[in-house]
Amino acid sequence: MEITNVLEYEAIAKEKLPKMVYDYYASGAEDQWTLQENRNAFSKILFRPRILIDVSKIDMTTAVLGFKISMPIMIAPTAMQKMAHPEGEYATARAASAAGTIMTLSSWATSSVEEVASTGPGIRFFQLYVCKDRNVVVQLMRRAERAGFKAIVLTVDTPRLGRREADIKNRFNLPPYLTLKNFEGLDIGKIERTNDSGLASYVAGQVDRSLSWKDVKWLQTITHLPILVKGVLTAEDAGLSVQAGAAGIIVSNHGARQLDYAPATIMALEEVVKAAQGRVPVFLDGGVRRGTDVFKALALGASGIFIGRPVLFSLAADGEAGVKKVLQMLRDEFELTMALSGCRSLNEITRDHIVTPWDPPR
Ligand code: FNR
Numbered sequence: 001m002e003i004t005n006v007l008e009y010e011a012i013a014k015e016k017l018p019k020m021v022y023d024y025y026a027s028g029a030e031d032q033w034t035l036q037e038n039r040n041a042f043s044k045i046l047f048r049p050r051i052l053i054d055v056s057k058i059d060m061t062t063a064v065l066g067f068k069i070s071m072p073i074m075i076a077p078t079a080m081q082k083m084a085h086p087e088g089e090y091a092t093a094r095a096a097s098a099a100g101t102i103m104t105l106s107s108w109a110t111s112s113v114e115e116v117a118s119t120g121p122g123i124r125f126f127q128l129y130v131c132k133d134r135n136v137v138v139q140l141m142r143r144a145e146r147a148g149f150k151a152i153v154l155t156v157d158t159p160r161l162g163r164r165e166a167d168i169k170n171r172f173n174l175p176p177y178l179t180l181k182n183f184e185g186l187d188i189g190k191i192e193r194t195n196d197s198g199l200a201s202y203v204a205g206q207v208d209r210s211l212s213w214k215d216v217k218w219l220q221t222i223t224h225l226p227i228l229v230k231g232v233l234t235a236e237d238a239g240l241s242v243q244a245g246a247a248g249i250i251v252s253n254h255g256a257r258q259l260d261y262a263p264a265t266i267m268a269l270e271e272v273v274k275a276a277q278g279r280v281p282v283f284l285d286g287g288v289r290r291g292t293d294v295f296k297a298l299a300l301g302a303s304g305i306f307i308g309r310p311v312l313f314s315l316a317a318d319g320e321a322g323v324k325k326v327l328q329m330l331r332d333e334f335e336l337t338m339a340l341s342g343c344r345s346l347n348e349i350t351r352d353h354i355v356t357p358w359d360p361p362r
Helices: 008-016 019-026 033-044 088-098 113-117 134-146 165-170 198-206 213-222 235-243 265-276 291-299 309-341
Strands: 062-064 067-069 073-075 103-105 124-128 151-155 227-232 248-251 282-285 304-307
Touching: 008 019, 008 309, 019 165, 019 309, 033 265, 033 291, 073 088, 073 103, 073 309, 088 103, 088 113, 088 309, 103 113, 113 124, 113 134, 124 134, 134 213, 151 213, 213 227, 227 235, 235 248, 235 265, 248 265, 265 282, 265 291, 291 304, 291 309, 304 309
Parallel strands: 073 304, 103 124, 124 151, 151 227, 227 248, 248 282, 282 304
Antiparallel strands: 062 067
């Protein structure tokens, strides 16, 4: 049967993947309240569509950090994509390129920056988890730069790994035939097999819990690439990100995998946008599954959105073709939403095109 929306891929992935892998991809932290809320919150925002506007031509193009892309829909970093499909990150990179959009490669990818670069041209960002050993960080930066990556997505919401109980029950481990390719040759590529969650123990060992704002400044001394701070949920941290020299902010709760009862990202977005005061672009990820979700995020001031799980689930279902289809379906739905709202270009999408539960009555 034909797949007609992004959400349908999850059930297919669940059927195809080993339980340990599906659970790792699908899970949120603890009660998974935030996981549900990332979706639910979108459904509380409604439209105020405008009519009788000539929408025979719709332009979805935009520029992110100066890079032209075909639509404001991009790919978030997700770890270990080869567990979903043998082509893993290669397939994702090709699908993103074909769609004319940006792929973010995870630090914890099962393909290296060089391997992803070898798939052909494309605008790619590199997501960074800062390791305790700063030499490793310097080496990773050099490699990402040489491989032509255009920006660093610095993940700041993971000083420790959130508690994902399914991973603990399943004793989640990277399958032995896969490695974290970006760390190969750096002597930290092997996840220790412990009787706890192997990933948790690895991250506990390597991710630097002492990471702070001064490190955001330090990063700028070792790379010329612009830095997007990923994991901002408050006005306070939006202000500090700008002060620390960030080129952009990603409003994210890590797909609800870190702090449970953190707000849905679509709820936190407007506060962050206001605090950024247009000094840097603000992006969002978390729960985006429909073109209407993309529109709502843009109406609240986002410059674009990123998708995480839809890539993993479609990759599991159908490899590169699956990821292409996800990007195409979101693109088509977003275009339709623009048309039915009376918007011909992204800058015609305004706050007045939506109504939220926190708006005063008109
Ligand atoms: C992630 N995410 C993530 N983020 C990051 O900065 N580095 C990483 O390696 C990963 N890995 C990862 C694995 C899996 C399985 C998931 C589901 C998520 C978070 C990711 O970048 C993004 O913030 C969320 O996935 C967005 O939410 P949705 O689209 O999955 O709802």
